[in-house]
Amino acid sequence: MTVAFILLALITVAAAVAAMSMPRLVHCALALVVAFAGLGCIFLALGAEFVGLAQLLVYVGAVAILIVFAILLTRGSEISMRPGARSAFSGTVIALAVFAVLAHAVMTSRVSRIATTVAPPSNRVQEIGVELLHQYVLPLEVIGLLLTAVLIGAVILAWREKPAAEQEGARTR
Amino acid sequence: MNVSFTMAGGLAERVDQIFVTLDHWAVAHTPGPLQWLVQILLIVVPILAVFPGLFALTTVLERKGLGRIQNRYGPNRVGPYGLLQPVADGLKALTKEDLVPRTADGVVHYLAPLVIVVTAFLVYAVLPVGRNMTAVHLNAGLLFFFAIGSATELAVFMAGWSSRNKYSLLGAMRAIAQMISYEVPLILSTIAVIMIAGTLAPEKIVLAQASYTGIFPHWYVFTPWGFAGFLLFMTAAAAETNRSPFDLPEGESEIIAGYIVEYSGFKFALFFLAEYLEIFAVSGLGITLFLGGWSAPLSFLAVIPSWIWFFAKLMVMICTFIWVRGTLPRLRMDQLMNFAWKFMLPMALVDMVCAGVWRFLPGGALWSVLRWVICTVIVVVPYVALARGLQMGKKVEQRVYRYAEEG
Amino acid sequence: MNPLSACLLVAAFLFCVGLAGALSRSSAILVLAGIELMLGAANLNFVAFWRYGSVAATSRVHALTGIMFVLFSIGVAAAEAAVGLALILAIYRHAKTSDVTEITELKG
Numbered sequence: 001m002t003v004a005f006i007l008l009a010l011i012t013v014a015a016a017v018a019a020m021s022m023p024r025l026v027h028c029a030l031a032l033v034v035a036f037a038g039l040g041c042i043f044l045a046l047g048a049e050f051v052g053l054a055q056l057l058v059y060v061g062a063v064a065i066l067i068v069f070a071i072l073l074t075r076g077s078e079i080s081m082r083p084g085a086r087s088a089f090s091g092t093v094i095a096l097a098v099f100a101v102l103a104h105a106v107m108t109s110r111v112s113r114i115a116t117t118v119a120p121p122s123n124r125v126q127e128i129g130v131e132l133l134h135q136y137v138l139p140l141e142v143i144g145l146l147l148t149a150v151l152i153g154a155v156i157l158a159w160r161e162k163p164a165a166e167q168e169g170a171r172t173r
Numbered sequence: 174m175n176v177s178f179t180m181a182g183g184l185a186e187r188v189d190q191i192f193v194t195l196d197h198w199a200v201a202h203t204p205g206p207l208q209w210l211v212q213i214l215l216i217v218v219p220i221l222a223v224f225p226g227l228f229a230l231t232t233v234l235e236r237k238g239l240g241r242i243q244n245r246y247g248p249n250r251v252g253p254y255g256l257l258q259p260v261a262d263g264l265k266a267l268t269k270e271d272l273v274p275r276t277a278d279g280v281v282h283y284l285a286p287l288v289i290v291v292t293a294f295l296v297y298a299v300l301p302v303g304r305n306m307t308a309v310h311l312n313a314g315l316l317f318f319f320a321i322g323s324a325t326e327l328a329v330f331m332a333g334w335s336s337r338n339k340y341s342l343l344g345a346m347r348a349i350a351q352m353i354s355y356e357v358p359l360i361l362s363t364i365a366v367i368m369i370a371g372t373l374a375p376e377k378i379v380l381a382q383a384s385y386t387g388i389f390p391h392w393y394v395f396t397p398w399g400f401a402g403f404l405l406f407m408t409a410a411a412a413e414t415n416r417s418p419f420d421l422p423e424g425e426s427e428i429i430a431g432y433i434v435e436y437s438g439f440k441f442a443l444f445f446l447a448e449y450l451e452i453f454a455v456s457g458l459g460i461t462l463f464l465g466g467w468s469a470p471l472s473f474l475a476v477i478p479s480w481i482w483f484f485a486k487l488m489v490m491i492c493t494f495i496w497v498r499g500t501l502p503r504l505r506m507d508q509l510m511n512f513a514w515k516f517m518l519p520m521a522l523v524d525m526v527c528a529g530v531w532r533f534l535p536g537g538a539l540w541s542v543l544r545w546v547i548c549t550v551i552v553v554v555p556y557v558a559l560a561r562g563l564q565m566g567k568k569v570e571q572r573v574y575r576y577a578e579e580g
Numbered sequence: 581m582n583p584l585s586a587c588l589l590v591a592a593f594l595f596c597v598g599l600a601g602a603l604s605r606s607s608a609i610l611v612l613a614g615i616e617l618m619l620g621a622a623n624l625n626f627v628a629f630w631r632y633g634s635v636a637a638t639s640r641v642h643a644l645t646g647i648m649f650v651l652f653s654i655g656v657a658a659a660e661a662a663v664g665l666a667l668i669l670a671i672y673r674h675a676k677t678s679d680v681t682e683i684t685e686l687k688g
Contacts, residue, residue: 013594016594019597019601020597020598020601029609029613030331033327035594035617037324039620042587042590042624048627050313051627051654055620055650055654057320057323058657059654059658060320060324061324063658065327067612067613070609074609091603092604094603096600098599099592099595102592102596111585112585113582124312125313125372128644131644136652139652146655146659147658154662157669158666
């Protein structure tokens, strides 16, 4: 366990806590980005180069922007934000209980005692590509299909209702 | 490796590798415990010195070039030929008052220029500026470039949102929408190169292009898919870095300076710096992917050091950007989006198909000619069809200026 | 404590932070963010087991399973975020709020 890992873990955890507890939505989103970036850096520190960079690209580049846009497009909901409006206490207690159980399980399991390999297993980008198109080609195709469906679905969901219908609504009102 | 290079003898090679040798020498002559520090410093300091220096040079060049295009002189007061203008500009930026709007979100407002400059510098880590001169050897270097580059959008949002100004916010939304839209063709046109080169490491992509047939290089830009990919890449790059004719996030008549409207003094200078650093970086990537990186354009020119070639190509790209800025009118927002999604994206996909066909057609004398013909057809036919299709139903006629011509 | 269990503890904590957020915040966007955080924590587990698990090194076939799972998981998480946020937008347009405690009606 290196200093880099400890630092990254601390940053990630602190950013995650900030993301879930800050009063302003945009601050939450920005802290969330730091948490995701920290997670990606932890992947890098663990030797998973491709996955870490993919995490950075997808989360910092895409998901964070999506969240930020969603926050801006649903403005007005920000004013009614009051921290602790919804059972903040019980939520935290439940989460802490879950953490206690998980931590206990991790610390007492065989996992915490096995000898860990020192060198990271080989994961060159080329190997990942070859595996993706041989052993994992079906999941790859499925996720391609899923992403296409999501693209169409998200566009349809976020589509404004037709102006004609809106005009009609205005007339009846 | 190319043959002529080794033939050119020891001296050329030594000059070519002078920085690498110096680097090794410096590391070897520092005491053991400090070696890692020197190693890191020797990577970071040159990047921090060279590219901002290039930025200073480019600001003069741009103002001079634009001046010439617009039939005026450009800066010529400070220093010989106005060459010290960037120093004066820098001093001005440093001594100006740093204004922060009263309602602004202080922390985020402060962090935005830092984030944008840091990410702009980080992408240089994977750019091969010469033979054996890549700062960090990453197996997935291109992925790193795009992953870090995508953080720019977030910095833009931070700047726009934290200023608490509607023009800032609108400008930021515009800039982000534009960046996201053009990131798609940018990455897709890169994929064609990745498919052919079979690697994500920039230095290996350069090596794949650094061989010659006769005296002519194997640059990817000299193939049908590469040529189309290069044009797509540089167009998307111009949009990605908010360069003219895609400089929509700024507009004096609509949203003033966009997301940087509430920044002054040194923070503004940082945004300015970051913008140019991004242009250099993305041009450098374009050079790496399509123009053979540091390799010489003709085999016998390989005696000139590789890093000179890289920076020469970079200067050509920068001058092209300035030329384009001086001569092309800018787009409207809807034209910009239509262009990205209806033209750039399909063309990038076609280019990928073309690269795939190119890769799997067999070699040989007859086939290499046929391959050219087939791939050219694959690119040109959709290009013509798309361009015609998008033009359909649109009347292009001389614009009538109602109020100007009434009097 | 070895590196593996350190990773697992960090992942467990991240998961619980996400869980706490998803349970206690009233903004729908933050609920979604909490879920994303939980997914990220699960990914960290996969990477940790890929890196330190002794099984991975032994067989050539399964050497990349952890990596692959995380790659697909990132893809699915991105898809989930896109659809989720589009849903939130649609709901906001309809109910003029994105507060999950105020969206209580099934009837439009």
